[in-house]
Amino acid sequence: xxxxxxxxxxxFLGWSLGANDAAxxxxxAVGTRMIKFKTAAIIGGVFVILGAVIQGAGASHTLGxxxxxxxxxxxxxxxxxxxxxxxxxxxMRLPVSTSQAIVGAIIGWNFYTDNTTDSATLSKIVSTWVSxxxxxxxxxxxxxxxxxxxxxRSKVHILYRDILIKYMLVGVGAFGAYSLGANNIANVMGVFxxxxxxxxxxxxxxxxxxxxxxxxxxxxxxxIGIITYSKRVMETVGNTLMPLSSEAAIVVVLSQALVxxxxxxxxxSNAIQSIGLPAIPLVPVSSSQVVIxxxxxxGIYKGGKQxxxxxxxxxxxGWIATPIAAGLVAFFMLFFVNNVFKKDVGGVNxxxxxxxxxxxxENPTSNESSEYQESVKDTTISVKVTAHALPDKEQIEDxxxxxxxxxxSLLILVLFAALAFYLMQRQKMKSQKYIAAAREKENDQTIIxxxxxxxxxxxxxxxxxxGKELKFRQNxxxxxxxxxxxxxxxxxxxxxxxxxxxxxxNDHETRLGLNKLSLMITQDLSIDRDRERFQLLVNEQSNNxxxxxxxxxPKLTDNEKRLIALLRLNLSSKEIASILNISPKSVEMNRYRxxxxxxxxxxxxxxxxxxxx
Numbered sequence: 001x002x003x004x005x006x007x008x009x010x011x012f013l014g015w016s017l018g019a020n021d022a023a024x025x026x027x028x029a030v031g032t033r034m035i036k037f038k039t040a041a042i043i044g045g046v047f048v049i050l051g052a053v054i055q056g057a058g059a060s061h062t063l064g065x066x067x068x069x070x071x072x073x074x075x076x077x078x079x080x081x082x083x084x085x086x087x088x089x090x091x092m093r094l095p096v097s098t099s100q101a102i103v104g105a106i107i108g109w110n111f112y113t114d115n116t117t118d119s120a121t122l123s124k125i126v127s128t129w130v131s132x133x134x135x136x137x138x139x140x141x142x143x144x145x146x147x148x149x150x151x152x153r154s155k156v157h158i159l160y161r162d163i164l165i166k167y168m169l170v171g172v173g174a175f176g177a178y179s180l181g182a183n184n185i186a187n188v189m190g191v192f193x194x195x196x197x198x199x200x201x202x203x204x205x206x207x208x209x210x211x212x213x214x215x216x217x218x219x220x221x222x223x224i225g226i227i228t229y230s231k232r233v234m235e236t237v238g239n240t241l242m243p244l245s246s247e248a249a250i251v252v253v254l255s256q257a258l259v260x261x262x263x264x265x266x267x268x269s270n271a272i273q274s275i276g277l278p279a280i281p282l283v284p285v286s287s288s289q290v291v292i293x294x295x296x297x298x299g300i301y302k303g304g305k306q307x308x309x310x311x312x313x314x315x316x317x318g319w320i321a322t323p324i325a326a327g328l329v330a331f332f333m334l335f336f337v338n339n340v341f342k343k344d345v346g347g348v349n350x351x352x353x354x355x356x357x358x359x360x361x362e363n364p365t366s367n368e369s370s371e372y373q374e375s376v377k378d379t380t381i382s383v384k385v386t387a388h389a390l391p392d393k394e395q396i397e398d399x400x401x402x403x404x405x406x407x408x409s410l411l412i413l414v415l416f417a418a419l420a421f422y423l424m425q426r427q428k429m430k431s432q433k434y435i436a437a438a439r440e441k442e443n444d445q446t447i448i449x450x451x452x453x454x455x456x457x458x459x460x461x462x463x464x465x466x467g468k469e470l471k472f473r474q475n476x477x478x479x480x481x482x483x484x485x486x487x488x489x490x491x492x493x494x495x496x497x498x499x500x501x502x503x504x505x506n507d508h509e510t511r512l513g514l515n516k517l518s519l520m521i522t523q524d525l526s527i528d529r530d531r532e533r534f535q536l537l538v539n540e541q542s543n544n545x546x547x548x549x550x551x552x553x554p555k556l557t558d559n560e561k562r563l564i565a566l567l568r569l570n571l572s573s574k575e576i577a578s579i580l581n582i583s584p585k586s587v588e589m590n591r592y593r594x595x596x597x598x599x600x601x602x603x604x605x606x607x608x609x610x611x612x613x
Contacts, residue, residue: 003072003196005076006072006073006075006076006192007076007192007214007217008076009076009077009079009080009083010075010076010079010188010189010191010192010218010221011188011217011218011221012079012080012083012221013079013082013083013086013098013102013187013188014185014188014189014218014219014221014222014225015221015222015224015225015228015229016083016086016087016098016225017098017184017187017188017222017225018044018045018048018221018222018223018224018225018226018227018229018230019225019226019228019229019230020225020230020288021098021180021184021287021288022040022041022044022177022180022225022226022230023230024176024180024253024256024287024288024291025040025044025173025176025177025180025253025256025257025287026040026043026044026169026173026230029166029169029170029173029249030231034162034165034166034169034246035166035169035170035173037231039170040173041226041227041230041231043170043173043174043177044173044177044223044226044230045177045222045223045224045226045227046177046223047174047175047177047178047181048177048178048180048181048219048222048223048226049181049216049219049220049222049223050178050181051177051178051179051180051181051182051183051185051219051264052181052182052185052215052216052218052219052222053181053208053212053215053216053219054182055178055181055182055264055265055266056181056182056183056185056186056212056215056219056264057211057212057215057266058264058265058266058269058282059182059183059184059185059186059190059263059264059282059283059284060185060186060189060190060193060211060215061282062121062124062125062186062281062282062283062284063102063103063106063186063190063191063283063284064190064193064194065118065121066103066106066107066110066117066118066121066122066125067106067107067109067110067115067117067191068115068194069106069109069191069194069195069346070194070195070346071195071343071344071345071346072192072195072196073337073338073341073343073344073345074109074113074191074195074334074337074344074345074346075191075192075194075195075196077109077330077333077334077337077345078102078105078106078108078109078191078330078334079102079105079188079191079192080333081101081105081108081326081329081330081333082098082101082102082104082105082187082326082330083101084329085101085104085105085322085325085326085329086098086101086322088325089318089321089322089325096288096318096322097286097288097289097318097319097322098184098187098188098284098286099129099184099187099284099285099286100129100286100319100322100323100326101187101322101323101325101326102186102187102190102191102284102326103122103125103284103323103326104322104323104324104325104326104327104330105191105326105327105329105330106191106330107122107323107327107330108326108327108328108329108330108331108334109330109331109334109345109346111327111331112330112331112334112335112338112345113334113345113346115346124281124283125281125283125284127281128263128281128283128285129285129286129289129319132259132263132285132286132289132290132293133289133290133292133293133294133296134293135259135262135290135293136255136256136259136289136290136291136293136294136297137255137293137294137296137297137300138297139254139255139258139259139294139297140251140252140255140293140294140295140297140298140301141297141298141300141301143251143254143255144247144248144251144297144298144301145301147247147250147251148247151247165246165247165250168250169246169249169250169253172250172253172254172257173253175254175257175261176253176254176256176257176260178257178261179256179257179258179259179260179261179264180222180257180260180287181219181222182260182261182264182265183260183261183263183264183284183285183287184222184260184284184285184287185215185218185219185222186284187284188218188219188221188222189214189215189217189218190284192214193210193211193214196210196214197210198210198213198214201213244295244298248298251294251298252291252294252295252298253291255290255294255297256287256290256291256294259285259290260285260287260290262280263280263281263282263283263284263285264282264284265280265282266282268280269282286319289319481566481569481571481575481579482575485575485578485579488578488579488581489578491521494521495518495521495522498514498517498518498521499518501514502514502515502518545565545568545613546561546565548613549561549564549613553597553598555597556597559590560590560593560594560597562580563576563580563587563590563591563594564594564610566579566580567591567606567607567610568610568611570607570611573587573588573591574587591606594606
């Protein structure tokens, strides 16, 4: 249970990583309903675990060089500091990277314990924070160009295209989840590998060492984060930085997976080194950074107009702030764990835990670091002199320095918190006074403006409703007119077919029957109930229009008013002829007479004149 408690901070960090970074892999597919969330969660969870157990050791080894944390308390505190930084910055809506958070926390541990930060390792890690997004952008451009060429040359039906994209999203997502587990498991469990040594598990056909067991536990936490909380992120992820098509989304996920795979593959690094090229640095890379780099790469390839540079600026700010915040949080948390909870956190400050070095020499505890055990054997304490100007041995043995340092730090923190609280309250009071004064001055104007806005909104709503109703009525009339036209056309064609059949038949009775049928069709065309209902609907709809028309042109006949109503619906002469059961030539003649009576200029369209009247 104690071991599980110490691992809880890493598990929390793993859960956070799964809940957020899974959206980089399956967000577009789930958000666009191409893949069900249940399918995405299962695939993501399984392949994250496989990637972590099979290929997660490389990046963890590099983190160990940056800071070899050898005690459980220190590992717990560093992981918790990174997790809290991720949580706080997410709450502040700042983009955050677990890779940068854990690196910043390890550097904070180095500062607190006076361990030297390996500049070469740090440079290698920081360089990947720059090269990772750049490499993702390059991969995205090349893959996007390849996808475009394939799309141009292949002639796939749209139904098969959607199925193909779905399977491609599943395949690329599985590879992305594997790469995420292989590269980012070091962020979750890397700090624990030097502090925990579990017995090897041998199943006969396969064995798991201590590191692989820790990576399995951490990857299960990532998988739980994917299953329990990533659905919301997946369903809302998408076009924040730049709108993406389904093909572009596949390219972005594949580019991210390739970059994460490259920076976590020991075999690939050895193969590159064997041909005389520099070894690939095996370091944890932020999947969010690589995704953003890939999106920007596609945006640049398209001309850069769709990229939202303001959002890119806030993302860059988050990348800079994350390691600094994590380092500061880790430093202060280590101080309290070391001096308040009396836990061994390793390093030089290990010997200042109680300020009583003689007691430690005589009664060493079981959780002391290996360096301290060596110092016990020599019965001397070797304190490294640094720029911090450590106190002399007598002060340390008396224990006064540690308590003075602790209380001074607490006092500084309290004063800093009080000052910050005072400044915040003062600014809040000023803001409240300013707002109150402004509200008093603008109260009357605000009431007037709100009243006017309400009246305008009601007027706009009323006009919108009238417009919608008018449009609905017009669409209804057009639909009814088209129905009448299609029915009349069918009857006319049926009548012509009867005439053709009658010309080929000599039987007198059959010819009489066909004549009777033809006469019935003619009568139905002449006496059309649908046409009458349509005319009543047109007259009802055009009541106000007809009144205005009559007032200006009192000599218009009923037939001319009927023609005007049909022209308002933007019907052609042929369609009007079918509705009125007259020839198109008669309609054209009536249009010509109507133009003269309405005094429409030759250059003006009669339909436009009537619609604008």
